[in-house]
Amino acid sequence: MRATLDGDVVRAAGDARQRFHDARGYGRASGPDVTLARVEAAHLLYRGDLDAVSGMDFRSFFCDSVASEAGFAARFLVYADLRERGFYLAPAREGWPGSDERGARADGADEGNGSRDAGVDADILVFERGEKPGGPVAHRVRVVGEREELATGDLADCTLAVVDEESEVSYFACAAGGGFDGRTEYDLPDGLDADLLDDRVVCWSPPPALYERAFYGQPVSGRDDADVDALQLSLVEAADLAARGAVDLDADAVVERGRTVEGERFDRRLSVYRELRDRGVVPKTGYKFGADFRTYDAVESVAELPHSERLVRVVEPDHRFHPRELALDVRLAGGVRKRMVFALAGDDTNDYLTVERLTP
Amino acid sequence: MRATLDGDVVRAAGDARQRFHDARGYGRASGPDVTLARVEAAHLLYRGDLDAVSGMDFRSFFCDSVASEAGFAARFLVYADLRERGFYLAPAREGWPGSDERGARADGADEGNGSRDAGVDADILVFERGEKPGGPVAHRVRVVGEREELATGDLADCTLAVVDEESEVSYFACAAGGGFDGRTEYDLPDGLDADLLDDRVVCWSPPPALYERAFYGQPVSGRDDADVDALQLSLVEAADLAARGAVDLDADAVVERGRTVEGERFDRRLSVYRELRDRGVVPKTGYKFGADFRTYDAVESVAELPHSERLVRVVEPDHRFHPRELALDVRLAGGVRKRMVFALAGDDTNDYLTVERLTP
Structure with a gap:
């Protein structure tokens, strides 16, 4: 089988469409052939399913791809990890399965290097277990290295895959809202x-x-x-x-x-405190957990105090999240059976973001 | 009984010496009378053992003391908490029990406001359980509010009592050294x-x-x-x-x-990494715990990997520790049964500091 690098994609002919696309969900069909993103071709080389791409073995192709696409190494590691977990997946990229609805911008603008498209909010789409590419999406995965700082917008309603310096992947589910259900009167x-x-x-x-x-x-x-x-x-x-x-x-x-x-910082904390009290939630200090507040949705009496459900860290709306701090906060919250909520305290309104560890 | 404020101490006559000093370990004996630090007099008022000091009830005396001594409220809360835990204690202050050896500077210099003496490394001395004031010291307690940043020197070999914004006290044992026992070959x-x-x-x-x-x-x-x-x-x-x-x-x-x-930061982390490897310790990434490294003293083989014993955070030698970050790191380490070690990576040498939660 012949696979050839053509710009930022790999084109494979022969029985590639049947073997890779139809049977195993790699790439996009192009008539009798298949077009693969670099990350897909690298994965086929890595598994030994392809021997070479334009004469390059896995090592050469991987090095070439790292030099060509920003963040390729991290994206490859996450792609391989998710494949190994038994999912079908696709790069979030115009023309690839699942990307027509939401994965790519309508105008199809592309940075041309195969990395995340401008306006695209994910790097990899993971389809629900048992679903073929193009089926319902289970995770819209954004891939970051542990050293990349993240803006608030990067975290809204996505699955974050953080690749640490030793190439291990941690997943976080990020969802808008704090999930508070205040019922304290x-x-x-x-x-x-x-x-x-x-x-x-x-x-x-x-x-x-x-x-x-x-x-x-x-x-x-x-x-x-x-x-x-x-x-x-x-x-x-x-x-x-x-x-x-x-x-x-x-x-x-x-x-x-x-x-x-x-x-x-006091004003921000007070603003969140007051809003939570207004919503029937009881915030108490989160100092022992390294957070601003721990919160209780429903306090009947202190004598029968329930377990506090959430830890809240108050940050500025333009806060840059460092993946290491995120790991620390979320891990600690998980260890004490609470949800980690970030309160983005603005001048007029507060937004909330819930982050949890996830095993896809 | 008459108790009178005299500068930054309270003098009590009558049966005060017998009742407060001899029987319960408050103050220092001055002939037939007793001299009390403000924190001691406030505690006696708080318990109802004293009715007034120079005409002030607990509220008036407490407010006056907060206005007179920096950090008085936090110091009082820790004093009361430790007394309630059944210890004898004394302010670390020249002339008070336990302070002659190490609690005060030899020249007896004093800031004059009753707060921590210059050159004194603690605020409160806690004597071993069952020991009277002046006996063996169990904890040299340094009191800080949760908003006070701490220099490395503040943390060497002391018990840190952090008073959070809601007046709860958390204790940390701080000890020089990382306790590594590298045996990997x-x-x-x-x-x-x-x-x-x-x-x-x-x-x-x-x-x-x-x-x-x-x-x-x-x-x-x-x-x-x-x-x-x-x-x-x-x-x-x-x-x-x-x-x-x-x-x-x-x-x-x-x-x-x-x-x-x-x-x-890379140079600092590499310096610590190399030193640990030189000492037979194996550092691996601590990302999942929000730390720089997790460490193994003795790896025989990865197939039979032991539990990693420590989490290491690498900081600059002049790092200012924020009590909230300290609580977060130490709590997380405790939750995964590891010790928290801070590596103060200098230009020539690295120093280590181990911090643990403590219940006195």
Whole structure:
């Protein structure tokens, strides 16, 4: 069988169409022949199904492809890994199976190097298990190296395949939204006596329900040996309660203190905190998990506190995600049976992004 | 009983010495009276053992102390938490129990506000369980708020008490050294054929022992369906092997590529990698754990790979640790039963620091 490199594709004739395309879902049919993307041809060489492409063996063709297509090595590793997992797949590329609907831009613009098309949001389409190329898509896979920083937009509704420096692949499912289902209800008191002390607030003789039902603060009086009835509040809790009139503190003064100790990050965190409270979700500190908040959808009482469902990290809307930080956050959340949610706190609205580990 | 604020201490007369000092280990004896640090007096007020200090109740005295001593609120919370755990403790302060040997500088210089003395490496001394003040010290506790960044020197051989924004306390044991016990032995081949491809290296037809015993790289041929005999190497692995003559690549060219894709961080990581290999430790990527490396003290063969004992994060010698990142790293390491080691990679030498969660 003859396979020839032609620009950024490989054309194979003879029984290639039947053997590679029809039987095993490689490439696109071109009349009696088959057209293969470089990654597909490399995989056929790697498996020994092709002996050479334009005289190049696997090593030569692989080196040539790395030199020709940005990110080829990582894309090849993910392609091979997914094939090995028993899926049919196709490069997300105009004319290849599955790409007509969404995989490529309508105008078909192409960078010409076979890497991700401009406007295309994936590198590889993985079809549902048992489905042939062109069938329902299970994963729209975006391939990145562990050193590539990712913009928020890169993470919306895709499966991220991160190739680490030792060529192992980790998969993450990224979905817009936080999945919150807030069902916590409570009434707040009015104008409680409180002191702004350094980087926290102490509220004196609060009604027990403020802690026990609404789950604000941490009681000083909860300690065994205390003779004092007081509730310690974090600055975000206090700023929220002050704005709602529940504690007798100037909300602006609390926010100002927050900015002093934390910078503008405080405003972002407060914005997310308030929105979650408005939605019936209870955010508490996520410090022990290295996050901004852990959250509870439904608190009936602190005495019967459920497991917190999510960890929330607050970032700027134009935050660049580093795959290593992503691995750390998502792994930790998974280890404590919580979902990892990134809150992209903007000036007017907050967006949420849920990221989970995935085994395709 | 009368207790009076006098500068930055509280003096109590009457039966205070017997009741507070002799029986319960508060303060320092001054003839028939007792001298209390603010944190001690506040704790006695908080428990109801003292009614007032110079006319101030707990609330007034606490607010006054927060205004007078930097970091007082956090220090008080840790003091109260440790007392509740049943320990005797003392402020690390000249003249207080336990501080003569190491707690205070010989010249007794004091910032005058009762906070940590210059040259003193702790805030609170915790005596071994069952031991009275002045007995053997179990923990030299340094108190920090979760927003305070820490220099490397702050973390050497102390117990760190981090007070989070909601006033919960987390403890970390910090110890110099990585605790490595490298016992891996192998021979390396000479001048193997390899290609530098993008941000990784592929070594062709390597001797099996390079992977199976020395645990370098990731075999392409390890995959079920491959027809290719090759070992993928990360750039640090390849730079190390090139410098040792095991692969036929210019070591400088590999390092240059590493710097291109990773910046000067590459040099720091390579320095730690090489040192660990020299010590018989096997470092592999820690990407899945969000770290630079996971390490194995003793690899006999990859077929019988032990559990990796440590996660290593490589930082600059003047790295500022943020308590939230510390919590994240240490929590994750604990969750996968590994120790968290920070490698402070300097120009000439690398220092190591082990941090673990601790329940006093």
